[in-house]
Amino acid sequence: DQTVDDSVFTQHESEVRSYCRSWPTVFTRASGSWMTDTTGREYLDFFAGAGSLNYGHNNPIMKAALLDYISDDGITHGLDMATVAKGKFIEAFTQKILAPRGLDYKIQFPGPTGTNAVEAALKLARKVTGRESIISFTNAFHGMTLGSLSVTGNSMKRAGAGIPLVHATPMPFDNYFGGVTEDFGWFERVLDDSGSGLNRPAAVIVETVQGEGGVNVARMEWLRALSELCERRDILLIVDDVQMGCGRTGEFFSFEEAGIKPDIVTLSKSISGYGLPLALTLFKPELDVWTPGEHNGTFRGNNPAFVTGTKTIEHFWSDDSLTKEVHAKGEQINTAFTELAERYEGISTRGRGMVRGLVFEESATASKVCASAFGAGLLAETSGPSDEVVKLLPALTISTEDLGRGLQIISDSVKEVIG
Ligand code: PMP
Numbered sequence: 001d002q003t004v005d006d007s008v009f010t011q012h013e014s015e016v017r018s019y020c021r022s023w024p025t026v027f028t029r030a031s032g033s034w035m036t037d038t039t040g041r042e043y044l045d046f047f048a049g050a051g052s053l054n055y056g057h058n059n060p061i062m063k064a065a066l067l068d069y070i071s072d073d074g075i076t077h078g079l080d081m082a083t084v085a086k087g088k089f090i091e092a093f094t095q096k097i098l099a100p101r102g103l104d105y106k107i108q109f110p111g112p113t114g115t116n117a118v119e120a121a122l123k124l125a126r127k128v129t130g131r132e133s134i135i136s137f138t139n140a141f142h143g144m145t146l147g148s149l150s151v152t153g154n155s156m157k158r159a160g161a162g163i164p165l166v167h168a169t170p171m172p173f174d175n176y177f178g179g180v181t182e183d184f185g186w187f188e189r190v191l192d193d194s195g196s197g198l199n200r201p202a203a204v205i206v207e208t209v210q211g212e213g214g215v216n217v218a219r220m221e222w223l224r225a226l227s228e229l230c231e232r233r234d235i236l237l238i239v240d241d242v243q244m245g246c247g248r249t250g251e252f253f254s255f256e257e258a259g260i261k262p263d264i265v266t267l268s269k270s271i272s273g274y275g276l277p278l279a280l281t282l283f284k285p286e287l288d289v290w291t292p293g294e295h296n297g298t299f300r301g302n303n304p305a306f307v308t309g310t311k312t313i314e315h316f317w318s319d320d321s322l323t324k325e326v327h328a329k330g331e332q333i334n335t336a337f338t339e340l341a342e343r344y345e346g347i348s349t350r351g352r353g354m355v356r357g358l359v360f361e362e363s364a365t366a367s368k369v370c371a372s373a374f375g376a377g378l379l380a381e382t383s384g385p386s387d388e389v390v391k392l393l394p395a396l397t398i399s400t401e402d403l404g405r406g407l408q409i410i411s412d413s414v415k416e417v418i419g
Contacts, residue, residue, distance in 0.1 A: 032398075041377065046378060050243075051269045051355075055270070062274045065308060065310075078112065079301065089310045104284070106285050111297045111300055114268035115145045116297070117242060122202075124290070133202065136150075136152070138172050139210050141154065141157075153213065174217075182219070182221045188232075201235055204235055205240055206226060206237070207243070208244050209254065214359070215391055239264075250354075273312025277302055326396050329354055329396070332404070334349065337356060357384075358390040363387060366382045369390055369410065369414055373410055
């Protein structure tokens with residue numbers, strides 16, 4: 001039976017529910033870049049589980065591994081016992097992801113989801129340095145639990161917590177003032193000024209591209225300057241790669257192109273390759289000051305997610321073909337968006353790899369474009385502080401035909417809304 005009454009959501013689910021408002025239908029099945037609702041209608045998915053389905057829905061390679069694992073009575077819990085599934089994942093991740101990139105990190109499985117990876121990163125940085133505060137950025141998004149929310153630069157989201165718990169100081173993200181500078185001299189002067197009240201922070205946490213914040217792209221020079229600042233001042237650098245990692249910008253890690261090596265890295269969303277919850281906090285071996293059990297939890301390892309994650313690494317990350325594909329398809333989106341920006345007043349575009357934003361000066365327009373696209377069978381979400389950006393996050397594996405089809409729907413929707 002594939003029917004369910006709409007009222008179960010509207011009457012019994014909390015007002016906090018969100019995506020089911022933008023996409024008012026009941027979904028039932030999905031394959032690749034397509035989702036189907038209970039009426040049999042198909043939707044092209046340009047949101048890919050908020051970036052947790054970089055390899056599409058029900059990818060047959062991971063699906064087969066998962067089905068085999070379940071039919072063999074594989075372990076399904078998420079405690080951090082040693083299991084074959086976990087061992088194979090660690091082996092694949094260290095040998096095929098870390099080693100070829102010259103990266104040496106210890107791996108922590110901090111909990112099921114992105115915010116757990118961020119919380120562990122913040123706690124670890126504070127424990128290692130014995131310092132309290134964290135530097136975060138304007139328009140940053142790091143999660144909804146109290147620590148990660150404290151470093152999130154969105155007052156609407158922060159309002160849900162009353163008052164933030166962790167001491168976090170916001171700094172302007174790259175290009176915040178519209179200018180181009182990677183000179184952090186001003187920050188160092190404030191840090192050295194005993195009258196400024198700024199204590200040396202434990203860490204700086206940054207996204208290379210702010211996804212939720214409106215597809216704000218940090219330049220490589222800026223990231224390098226930030227990394228040098230952290231090194232000079234003995235501040236830990238945390239790169240939150242929860243949304244931009246796993247190939248979204250082309251390389252496996254979004255910071256690779258800048259040639260930096262963060263002290264701590266967070267990963268989640270697409271790391272299982274199948275939409276199953278899994279999160280990793282990576283840190284340089286000398287930072288491993290945890291004592292056994294100091295940061296535990298029931299769901300810390302998701303064995304089925306290890307199985308699909310291992311397959312994903314083996315299948316997609318043994319050469320650079322996916323990276324090349326991401327660059328080519330990213331250009332395909334960029335070309336379409338640049339055309340729209342040239343054709344219409346008040347539209348611009350920005351992005352990297354396969355995260356691209358269509359930015360509307362009139363913020364309400366972005367939501368209208370997404371609503372119109374939904375009517376034409378396309379799922380795309382808005383982002384940015386005023387929801388002024390249509391953010392595209394399609395599966396990296398989408399066919400160029402489907403990508404073209406979706407881009408045409410967006411173009412038609414823009415025409416319909418502001419035509
Ligand atoms: N960090 C970043 C950069 C994110 O984009 C997100 C989720 N959008 C998170 C952390 C939090 O992840 P989760 O929603 O899985 O807790």
